[in-house]
Amino acid sequence: MCVERSVSSDLGAMTGPSDAAPPPAGEGSTGPGGERGRTRRTAIWLLGAVVVLDIVAFLVIPPFPKGEPGKPVTGIADLITANLELPAPHVVWDFAPNDPVAPGAIVFNHASISSPIFTTWLVMVVVLAIVFMWTRRMTMVPGSRQNILEFAYESLENWAISLGGPGVARHVPLFASFFLFILLSNWSGLLPIFGRFEELRAPTSDVNVTIGLALVVFVYYNYQGFRALGVRGYLGKFFVLSGFRQGLGAGLIDLFVGLIEFMLEFIKPVTLSMRLFGNIFGGEVALGVITALTIALLPALMLSLELLLNFVQALIFSTLMLIYTIIAIEAPHAEEHPRDDLVEAPQAGQAADHGAGIAGATAGATR
């Protein structure tokens, strides 16, 4: 029986999609060969139906230039711009209509609720609802819902620990929440209704949201750095003065390298936010253009590619947040004589301490 079935399935695979043998009627119609052939035929029917639907939709509701229904398209540019959204967030509810935003401004401070903010709330509601509802009545042997969440959290925790050792376990909650929020935000933009309603837009395709996330990361890892190393230790990573013991030249080089690292600290949130925004927005632009130019099959492939890329972007953002934290809390590498550093730093590091006196006092108080 088993042999027969496998042979028939091989035959079914060889005969090709167009003329797959129909399942034998008397066999109960559960053989694997018949099932595969039926699945394939269903897929082909679906493909044909999608193409026909696309053409019918094209004829019934002809495309029009953006914002001007009824007008005919004049060129390929109209098709493309009809599917694009500008990077500037769309203001849905305006609280200060007397003070309008400059057209084309991407980052602005305006009392209003824009579409990314609204969608952010939706995503937050979804995440919180899933997490709260699926962790009610937790049992020792997890049910399916609890199992999903445990799998997600344990995978993220293992990933984090493989990066930074068991010491990073305390940063895993923020890491996991960044990952889940950004993942759902990215994927929300792939839903068909997004972009069709003016209230809905993937939050991470707006540069304001990603800048906000990156600033949270910036504050967090600097706080963790101050907390782990102390004010003097953390600032000592950037304003390196211990090199002067080896001579003036070595001291200047160390100081210069430290200053460059200090400036790189401020590049980190910029690249972090721009990477996420650029990828998600670029993906949406690419999807829109491909959808405008081709028939429905290629956008479907593109959509699955975007599904993967958005996952990778969420992982990259949260992983970089973790790595920055690990870098911030690790001790500076001149660790052969930490006692000397501690003793000598007050005299040598006066200039550095001077500027950071206030920040140092507050961070020292919280320590």
Place this chain on the structure above:
Amino acid sequence: MEHIGAGLAALGVIGPGIGIGILTGASSEAIGRNPDAGGAIRTNMILGAALAEGLGILSFVLGILLWTRIGG
């Protein structure tokens, strides 16, 4: 002129593209040689690709900024 500028800015994606290609090729080779170290290599590859890609994204964002200025 701004159209040309936007196009030129988007050309900056070429460099990270080459870099990510080299990176992925080298790490695939490394995983092939030493599959046991695959996890660590893959982690480093993704991080390096992210860092290289960030530079390309900067030029892309610059292009978008120019483009929105064109669109008004």
